[in-house]
Amino acid sequence: MSYYKGSCDCRIEGKVVSGVFRSDDERKNPDTLECDRATLIVNRLDEFFARKRFRPNGTPDPNADEPKCERIDSSTARLFPARPSRGIDNSIR
Secondary structure, X not given: OOOOOXXXXXXXXXXXXXXXXXXXXXXXXXXXXXXEOOEEEEOOOHHHHXXXXXXXXXXXOOOOOOOOOOXXXXXXXXXXXXXXXXXXXXXXX
């Protein structure tokens, strides 16, 4: 199985203000972090902005926000909690 978003190399910086993450980015499409129950969603709106990066004729729109990932159109990722493997030692020393 290939991890196709692994090459996005995202680095998100910002602050949590009143329980909400605020990105230091000053882009049209700033980085976001959201919780949906146990799932962390990174850059939820990037799927929406990715569709607007090209004009209907297929040429890039110079007024659109630049992509966050070089390999794919959208950097949106949904991260799910997972149990550690039995072979991993998670003890604190």
